[in-house]
Amino acid sequence: MYRTHTCGELRLADAGKEVKLAGWVQRSRKMGGMTFVDLRDRYGITQIVFESDANQDLCEAANKLGREFVINVTGTVAERTSKNANLPTGEIEIIAKELTVLNKSDVPPFTIEDDTDGGDDLRMRYRYLDLRRNAVRSNLELRHRMAFEIRRYLDQHGFLEVETPVLIKSTPEGARDFVVPSRMNPGEFYALPQSPQTFKQLLMVSGFDRYFQIVKCFRDEDLRADRQPEFTQIDCEMSFVEQEDVLQMFEGLVKHIFRYVKDIDFKEPFPRMTWADAQRLYGSDKPDTRFGMEFVELKDLTAGSGFSVMDEAEYVGAIVAPGCADYTRKQLDGLTDFVKRPQIGAKGMMWVKFEADGSIKSSVGKFFTDEQIKAWGERAGANPGDLMLILAGQTAKTRKQLCELRLEMGSRLGLRDPQKFSCLWVIDFPLFEWDDETSRYYAMHHPFTAPNPDDIDKLETDTGSVRATAYDMVVNGNELGGGSIRIHDAALQDTMFRLLGLSEQEAQYKFGFLMNAFKFGAPPHGGLAFGFDRFVSILAGLDSIRDVIAFPKNNAGRDMMIDAPAEIDQSQLDELKIALALPEEK
């Protein structure tokens, strides 16, 4: 037996007990005739004392221990003279009697501390050491706890977890598939699922009624920051439901998680906002509602001044930053530079200071009277001491820019506390997106999303304005998940495919098995999928999903630790009946 207790559980009440512990040497120090070793495992840290007077050999052995050595210690629990209130075990120490080195350790390439000295690349290459750090491990403990509580809630509500296949068929719609050559069927390939969408709909056709799965999905994309080629989804589907049923069920899930994992009780229903309002008020379909600072439209109030920037703009929008009228020239220039960055792309920024004394200063003062500007402030509810920031231009673009500016101001004003959580349903998404380049409509969600029943008569006549029965759950400005009520009617599905420019043949090729399944009695159904990695990272208060994944890949899709992907043997290629077709070296 290697241990009687973990390194996290001994307390003052255990004093006098003979115990055996095992773990890693966090640090050791000599003081007087004693050597103190902090012994660490997943559960905590316990101080071990080796007394030179009592046992010189043992103490000398302890002095030879290096950082991260794995040791076994037998000894007696004793009350500490100088207690450490920061440590749950801080009232006791172990007076060592025996010491066994179970394994030595090379000096780790970075310190195993909350604030490590290791750079990103180094920590990824030695991820197994990075995972020893409390900060990283606690994220994965949180992930485990969340997955467990998600399953508990869904099980309580009659959902069945069903595993859908990983080796499926490529459907070249949307993002690129990863493919897998089939040795037994030469020339043919499996694809890895981007989501179990069609399978979960088939399970509804099968009468499973309530399905979920916490499941790996795959997308061969050029990785932007914070995307992973493999990611985890909480995939859910229900039969005989309308939108309201789905929202209630999964609002319940999110509240359950906050309650049981973060001890946060959301008593009120989550607010709901139409997609159109979210665009109008926040310039985004995933507004960060931890703070207000909603957009105010000023086009009508600014028209005809002769100031071309505003007069020629389709849209003039403002936000009011409370208490920022004292911003300096330099600070304002900084904000202007911020919105002019290529990622944001504004041409410039206008501002108005509603000074505390009631006077007005503005970058557009020569085009407008104080009275005119006061009218803007009244509309925006600006108070003395507030700063108004204004952007003008094409509507959609300017809203996006103003969205970025709003988030920036929120951050500067400390309104985006990662430990404060604001949840929101965004509903009534458009069903279609028009793409100028290819001159066709695309499904904003996916081609199985049902139109809003009130808009069905506009499908043919006013396609672009049709709303979907689709919804997103947004938390702190992140899309946590989204879904829709699906089309269960074959005729309506045919219409959708036609509007999306899919020929009958293409539709049959890509989705034939689903369409055929629908001929045998598909129930009304709908569902939703949460991004599990994102869900965990939000609750962990992290910006990136990478540190809630045990073994993540870098932006080139590479696992730095195991060095994958890698070349494979020619014999493997031969067996698979494929060949490399690399461009010739130049």
Next chain:
Amino acid sequence: MYRTHTCGELRLADAGKEVKLAGWVQRSRKMGGMTFVDLRDRYGITQIVFESDANQDLCEAANKLGREFVINVTGTVAERTSKNANLPTGEIEIIAKELTVLNKSDVPPFTIEDDTDGGDDLRMRYRYLDLRRNAVRSNLELRHRMAFEIRRYLDQHGFLEVETPVLIKSTPEGARDFVVPSRMNPGEFYALPQSPQTFKQLLMVSGFDRYFQIVKCFRDEDLRADRQPEFTQIDCEMSFVEQEDVLQMFEGLVKHIFRYVKDIDFKEPFPRMTWADAQRLYGSDKPDTRFGMEFVELKDLTAGSGFSVMDEAEYVGAIVAPGCADYTRKQLDGLTDFVKRPQIGAKGMMWVKFEADGSIKSSVGKFFTDEQIKAWGERAGANPGDLMLILAGQTAKTRKQLCELRLEMGSRLGLRDPQKFSCLWVIDFPLFEWDDETSRYYAMHHPFTAPNPDDIDKLETDTGSVRATAYDMVVNGNELGGGSIRIHDAALQDTMFRLLGLSEQEAQYKFGFLMNAFKFGAPPHGGLAFGFDRFVSILAGLDSIRDVIAFPKNNAGRDMMIDAPAEIDQSQLDELKIALALPEEK
């Protein structure tokens, strides 16, 4: 709202209530002026009554319903005059007031009944309809329940579920990997994991202490019956443990599952048997211990009779089939034919009848006296009325043949009830297997398995006899899972690689990242993995794993329903910088 209740929940106490149900038409029949419809959903079947007198139009609409139509019915719960005791809802029926057809259905290609008329291929092609059958769906409900209880037990015992990557690196040891070409790293491939073995060991190096995962694994094998290219494993690992700790923990898991899923309480510890004893007594490393009929060795008692079949045999073994002395010539010939089948490969079978009257009949009577044969019976504990069956030949081969014969007799005698469960640990597996063809040792489990501490001094001198610290959990003759204590010492691991004929370079190439990780303080650790598909199929009392998988593949690795694998677009191949290298048509 589509329903107030499911089709499984209304009882006599609900009589008089106005309800709304939704589901599928299981069957309908006209009787007198009434039409009865059995409405089905996942939760049960409820009878709906349409009365022609009360509402002729409604009744006529009901008469037009076809099998598997999806309908919505509003009506009143009423007590049935002729109750159906076989149905939980059998005391009530719904007097229909409104009927809506939510979706029609083509006539399904086979009946949606427990005993369907559909053949295997047809059911696989229309798996979404097959899944509507109670028999199939209840297997997946069992699977969900088991997965949930497994997680509950492991969570209670401090295990963390950690997701390990699916896109990893090919290690051409053991079975073939499925590979995934990397578009971002042309010429390089990911591989799909055959198991998370190395990752779980890395998590132990990371100090995760107790890890588990219910996880898809992949093996590109030529599929024998009842193998799937993707399968699910319950993968577990623990730190600071010896074999006894692991056995206790996972015996506890198996007992927990039987208790909470099957309501079966195993009060006694599971028996343990060495691998050598399992071979000696059952000719197998996964004996079916639902019944006895252990092997009895007779070589010493049969020697020197002049009967060359026995005299020249390395091994003579027998089983005793209780009460079978009345077997006819034809039955005995049938058994002889059974063991002579090429899959089994015996040259013949000998038999002795210990007749009820004390007399002896035997196929080898001319070589042995009754006294001699009685001695065999005494050793075997044969009683009057029993039949002894004897095989002779090379030890390992003959034991395998006798194993098959024993299982056959067990089946014939009804001793292999699928609802009776016998669990067993097989321990002390050999560490190595010698392969004549390649003249080298192979790891019987895998190259990280620790030798039995008592046998370490024999590693170099008597390699073949070294026992591993490896164990299998066997249930009803199936290997439910297995594992081992791992080598945590780099020097011992080097020795193992050398004994397995892996050069330092090969070992470094294949397992380098694990070996490097071990340099930074690896704790003693061990674990085990259960085959989840098999675990479910055993509890479901099924022979095949296929019907506990929602969307299985056939023996050619093909998903008949979605028709995968399939050809992919040339543009996909181009992007991946690979080409097909198919043999030319002849």
